[in-house]
Amino acid sequence: MTTALDIQGLRKTYHNGFTALKGIDLQVEQGDFFALLGANGAGKSTTIGIVSSLVNKTAGKVNIFGYDLDTQREQAKAQIGLVPQEFNFNMFEPVVEIVVNQGGYYGIPRQEAFVRAETLLKQLGLWEKAREQARNLSGGMKRRLMIARSLIHQPRLLILDEPTAGVDIEIRRSMWEFLRKLNAEGTTIILTTHYLEEAESLCRNIGIIDKGELIENTGMKQLLNRLDTESYVFDLASPLEHLPATSSNLCHCTLLDPTTLEVAFHKEHYSLNQVFSFLNQQSITVQSMRNKTNRLEQLFLELVEGNKA
Amino acid sequence: MNTQQKWIAYYTILIKEILRFTRIWKQTILPPVITTSLYFVIFGNLIGPQIGNMDGHRYIDFIMPGLIMMTVITNAYANVVASFYGSKFQGNIAEMLVSPTPNWIILAGFVSGGVARGMTVGVAVTVVSLFFTHLQMQHFWVMVTIVILTAVLFSLAGLINAVYAKSFDDINIIPTFVLTPLTYLGGVFYSIAMLSPLWQKVSLLNPVLYMVNGFRYGILGVSDIPLWVSYGVIMAFILMLGGYSMYLLNKGTGIRS
CATH class of the missing domain: 3.40.50.300 (P-loop containing nucleotide triphosphate hydrolases)
Structure with a gap:
């Protein structure tokens, strides 16, 4: 070529x-x-x-x-x-x-x-x-x-x-x-x-x-694959009183407000399907979801910060 | 680029330049015509008869070539300095710099634009002069070649000024403090034979004197300077300024970081 x-x-x-x-x-x-x-x-x-x-x-x-x-x-x-x-x-x-x-x-x-x-x-x-x-x-x-x-x-x-x-x-x-x-x-x-x-x-x-x-x-693609953590924000159908307990530190939940749940997970160990299974087990209904940040933006910042060090 | 493509690039710059100054004719063509008409009225018709003849010609006939030449010089210079600096200021000089158009074509295009404006205004002033006197044209081709070469020379000078200019003030300093004095002291309104020997020698250092006298020879057949000297001085300045302009463009002075 x-x-x-x-x-x-x-x-x-x-x-x-x-x-x-x-x-x-x-x-x-x-x-x-x-x-x-x-x-x-x-x-x-x-x-x-x-x-x-x-x-x-x-x-x-x-x-x-x-x-x-x-x-x-x-x-x-x-x-x-x-x-x-x-x-x-x-x-x-x-x-x-x-x-x-x-x-x-x-x-x-x-x-x-x-x-x-x-x-x-x-x-x-x-x-x-x-x-x-x-x-x-x-x-x-x-x-x-x-x-x-x-x-x-x-x-x-x-x-x-x-x-x-x-x-x-x-x-x-x-x-x-x-x-x-x-x-x-x-x-x-x-x-x-x-x-x-x-x-x-x-x-x-x-x-x-x-x-x-x-x-x-x-x-x-190669660059984006380097990102080992994905963060998603879920809009919930009904308010949550307690934060759901996760079984592993490879997946982490944060309740931003009663109807907004943030889930961060390591891509190598978790898939989005597993996250949904977990939410189903907890009887949590998701109305919509989005990436917390642009993935490339996250990587870009990491690389530039890394170059400063 | 082959020859035809270079010709197209040159023609494009020339057309762009002509459209630019004709689009703003109230700023570029009308003012010099009005100013020169006033010169004809005041110096030619009112004061001229009191002065009498100069070099065997009526005063108005004597100053006419100088006034036309003065207009050509200032307009050729003003066109290139304003257009080239304007392109730098707005950034659109980059349109040419990124293209394969060679620098000598860019130079030729801008200079031809300056010559076009100088000639347009020169012809307009000549037409106005016919209301006050009649045009003799003793040596037509001398008149034409001297006026074109002079316009080329001052277009080149305008481009060099624009290359170095960093603000709009910079494109007014040279015309005001250098060009105008040289033109007024270049034998437009008098023959240097009237001056003392010392000032005659000083006047010979003024390049405008050779252009005004060469042009006057073309129209009236009289000159303070031998014709070949006028051609020689003009050509020497063209070669010098042309070479320096190419050096600046190739180096990218004022246009490339």
């Missing part, structure tokens, strides 16, 4: 002496949906900036679909579409012009760029705003405009830096669907986000950057 992005020993020290990246090695395979996670200032945006030629690197090599960013810059850049974190288009330009002009920078004839722009803007629900100045769009629309702009040259690798920040849940879900479809059609996607639910839902592989170092690079 072809490697979409191959980063070797990437380092970046800014003029003020701050080292944002301390020698990162990262590979993203073609067709992957890859999550790049990290706290603010961890080095995600610097990595993306270097890959997309907006930040000069201090050392290291970057290959994009086999093209060396140093020696085959034009070919390497042609493979990438970038959706940056901040709105960075000319707010006074009409929406369609922003997308068509971006096509022009990739050498796409104006007429063809118009056709592509129409298709993309329709897919992203922006065609009705095509002739309006970009400053008149809502926050969610501006995010979608940046996605349309990044796709005009049909890139093989799409990099999204927090694409759903500040977007309402309905639009976020529709953007997820759009990105899933794009990935299914063959576009490799790298996503950074602070919504870990988003990363868990969309991505197959994950890299975690902390303080300029890649502290984790694995499959999403």
